[in-house]
Amino acid sequence: MTSVFPNEVVTVVGIGADGWTGLGDPARAALGEADVVFGSRRQLALLPADLPAERAGWPRPMLPAIPSLLGAHAGRRIVVLASGDPMFFGVGSTLVRQLGAERVRVLTHPSSISLACARLGWPEERVEIVSLVGRPVERLHTAIHPGRRVLALSADGSTPAQVAALLVGRGYGPSSLTVLEHLGSEAETRRTGTASEWAGESTAALNVIAIECVASPDAQLLPLVPGLPDDAFDHDGQITKREVRAITLARLTPIPGQLLWDVGAGAGSIAIEWLRTDRSCRAVAVEHRPDRAARLAGNAAALGVPGLTVEVGSVPGALAALEPPDAIFIGGAVTTPGVVEACWEALKPGGRLVANAVTIESEAVLARWQASLGGDLTRIEISRAAPIGGFLGWKPMMPVTQWVVTRR
Known part of the structure; x- marks a missing residue:
């Protein structure tokens, strides 16, 4: 037999x-011929x-241990x-990332997402999926919008209560929560309620949270x-104002x-809105003041991008060890010697x-660099309506000079 x-x-x-009862013949054959099986304690059971x-449980943390464990069982x-x-x-x-696709054979099984959608009658292609396994619950913020259906993969039995609290804090207390426990097993159950009424009790560790987002009338919409x-x-x-920020992100x-x-x-x-455009985007925010660095880290979590990397230090020195970027925004450090050169x-x-x-002074710096490297110089002038006595008039914001250049 081969x-x-x-x-x-x-x-x-x-x-x-x-x-075992849910496995197909190829999966059973692979397990029957194996010399060693790796998995969590729950999976091995x-x-x-x-x-x-032989059965080998993963240590914690698992990821750093994988190469040495596989190496110790080479040839098996x-x-x-x-x-x-x-x-x-x-x-x-x-x-696959560590070994290459040619050295990994995958025998698939229905995911908890496909099982949850089957139970709920939700089309998978219309559902936002967020994993909270080993990740901050704040990642949900970018998925919360009126009428949106979200499936969250839980880290443990405390995750549903954390999700309910986050929804209430965002003004989405009326949202419906359905916690699907032990999907696919004989012990499968579900619990349903609204975020604002969620009792906060723990659920089974193995669960998926289905959210139907409903905004309160006073909820702030964050596109x-x-x-x-x-x-x-x-x-x-110390913030790039809304209108200028939108223009700046478009040019970045x-x-x-x-x-x-x-x-x-x-x-x-700027870094936070960059990250919100797509979950695969990455950003490093460099700030020399520790109080501002702490504040911007809080902003990142509150707006759904807790993965923002915050580098506290003075420029240009703090830039030396960073990974080369695809885009750079210089806001508050244009006149600092060496910053534009380093960037x-x-x-x-x-x-x-x-x-x-x-x-x-900073405008003069940009003019010199534009003369040297080219690119576009744009003058941005925004006015907002503001009261003047009993009437409204236009109150101009400080004009912004913007230099945009692409490295060829």
Whole structure:
């Protein structure tokens, strides 16, 4: 009989809460021939007692241990268990990144998402999916919009109460929550209620949270396009104002997966709105004042992008060890010696540099750099209506000079 294990290939088997009975013949054959099976304690407990393979539980944290554990079992037939679909927020994706696709064989299983949608009658393509496994619950903020359906993968039994509290805090207390426990097993159950009425008790550790977002009349709407209201950010006045921010983000051109440096970040509004455009975008906010750095980190969490990297330090020195970016915004450090030079040298080919100036001195710096490197100079002048006695008049904001240049 030909072995199901090609040479030097790790087989990943997706397994559901129904355990062995829910596995297909290929998955059972792989487990039957395995020398060693890796998995969590819960996953390993789903296997038959008479399965001959050695069982090895993952340590915590798991990710750093994978190379050494696989190396220690080199030459053996290895199976790795994954919950549900191994390529959906699963260990299958991790192993492919580390070993390469040619060294990983994946035997899939219905994911908890597909099971949840089947139970609820929700079309999968119309559902926003957010994983909270090992991730801050604040990641939900960018998915919360009126009428939106969201499925959240829970970290443990306390996650539903955290999600309910977050929804209430955002003004989405009327939202419906359905917690689906032990999906696919004989113990499968569900609990339903509104976020504002959620009792806060713990649920089974293995659960998925289904959210139907309903906004209160006073809930603040926070779209994903750039130009959030200034009061969406906690700031001390050091913030790129809403209208200028929208123009600035348009010129920075957020592209999925790309990295931004926000130099002299202040409230972090540029980096935060960059990250909100797509979950794969990355950003580093560089701020020399610790109080502002702490404030902008709080803004990032409150607006759904807790993955923002905050670098506290003075520029240009704080830029030296950073990964080269695809785009750079210079806000509060244009006149600092060496900053524009350091940013230009670090920028990848095809990268965009956008710098804003509001003082005569910083405007002069941009004019010199534009004469040297080219690019566009734009004068941005915004006026907002404000009371004048019993009437309304136009109150001009400080004009902003913006330099935009692409590195060829």
